[in-house]
Amino acid sequence: MNASPPRWPAVFAVTVGIFAIVTIEILPIGLLTPIAAGFGVSAGTAGWTMTVPGFVAAVAAPVVTVAAGRVDRRLLLGGLLGLLAAAAFLTAAAPAFGVLLAGRFLVGVVIGGFWSLGAGLAPRLVGTAAAARATSVIFAAVPLGSVLGVPLGTLAGQLAGWRTAFCLLGVLSLATAVALVLLTPPLPPSEATRLSVLSGLLRRRGVRSGLLVTFLVVLAHFGTYTYVTPLLRDVVRPEVLSGYLLAYGVAGIAGTVLTGRHGKGFALAAAVIALAVFALPHTGPIGALVTLVAWGTAYGAVPVPAVMTCGGVAALLAAVVIHGAGRPAPDRAFR
Numbered sequence: 001m002n003a004s005p006p007r008w009p010a011v012f013a014v015t016v017g018i019f020a021i022v023t024i025e026i027l028p029i030g031l032l033t034p035i036a037a038g039f040g041v042s043a044g045t046a047g048w049t050m051t052v053p054g055f056v057a058a059v060a061a062p063v064v065t066v067a068a069g070r071v072d073r074r075l076l077l078g079g080l081l082g083l084l085a086a087a088a089f090l091t092a093a094a095p096a097f098g099v100l101l102a103g104r105f106l107v108g109v110v111i112g113g114f115w116s117l118g119a120g121l122a123p124r125l126v127g128t129a130a131a132a133r134a135t136s137v138i139f140a141a142v143p144l145g146s147v148l149g150v151p152l153g154t155l156a157g158q159l160a161g162w163r164t165a166f167c168l169l170g171v172l173s174l175a176t177a178v179a180l181v182l183l184t185p186p187l188p189p190s191e192a193t194r195l196s197v198l199s200g201l202l203r204r205r206g207v208r209s210g211l212l213v214t215f216l217v218v219l220a221h222f223g224t225y226t227y228v229t230p231l232l233r234d235v236v237r238p239e240v241l242s243g244y245l246l247a248y249g250v251a252g253i254a255g256t257v258l259t260g261r262h263g264k265g266f267a268l269a270a271a272v273i274a275l276a277v278f279a280l281p282h283t284g285p286i287g288a289l290v291t292l293v294a295w296g297t298a299y300g301a302v303p304v305p306a307v308m309t310c311g312g313v314a315a316l317l318a319a320v321v322i323h324g325a326g327r328p329a330p331d332r333a334f335r
Contacts, residue, residue: 010184018141023149039097056108064113073187081177088170143252248296255300272298
């Protein structure tokens with residue numbers, strides 16, 4: 001079903017929502033040390049703040065989608081952003097580490113639910129002709145969360161405490177929830193998604209193959225990018241390390257935008273990621289920068305074709321893979 005007229009403000013509201021989700025999801029990476037110190041736990045234990053949302057999202061995506069039934073997607077997405085705000089406020093006020101993990105559990109529910117329902121809305125908001133462009137705008141929020149959200153959140157945490165950073169993101173999430181409900185037209189589901197529909201999709205060879213390839217690419221990415229910072233410390237001076245990571249994030253935005261125009265580059269993106277993984281340990285300072293830019297561009301090109309290729313209800317399965325795969329164990333990722 002196509003939207004008429006195109007609702008680009010709604011597209012941008014969904015984009016800001018995903019920006020808030022991604023920022024809250026990965027912000028603990030920048031604030032891991034003060035979080036660990038605040039609760040008197042090790043960095044490895046604090047790493048559960050990253051692992052819990054990933055695993056919960058993988059389960060929440062199909063569960064939330066099936067449980068949603070025929071609920072208006074506009075209200076459901078707004079409600080999920082409201083839940084994200086509650087999770088952020090709970091995190092900011094957590095008196096104990098267990099309460100903090102409860103907040104991160106809620107973040108995982110939002111990740112799985114929002115992505116599975118919101119990632120494929122572009123055709124309904126702007127029509128099929130502009131669907132690829134709108135999807136690229138929505139997915140641009142992912143690298144933007146890394147490039148802008150996490151550095152700004154980390155800076156806020158350094159200046160006013162890590163709890164303040166999460167509180168500010170809670171305010172952003174709540175404001176975005178209101179904007180999304182006001183700007184998005186009613187979006188009743190064309191049909192209720194049942195578990196039998198999902199299992200039927202998994203029996204299709206093309207869907208299984210697409211999800212398997214996406215899983216392997218995402219697993220390779222997260223399994224190696226987790227250790228890119230200590231690797232770069234052996235190649236470049238510490239004072240330029242943040243600049244290298246910023247270049248990676250900007251390249252990711254470019255990759256997402258380019259994919260909106262050339263959505264068939266999944267195989268090329270996977271090949272570039274593979275080459276970057278092999279090449280990075282053997283490069284010097286300039287080679288490392290070039291490799292990171294290529295890597296960022298390639299991974300930025302992964303989400304859009306993954307969702308567009310799966311299509312329809314299968315998009316939620318792609319979202320599960322993109323956000324639930326490749327999460328390292330905390331004691332490995334943050335040792």
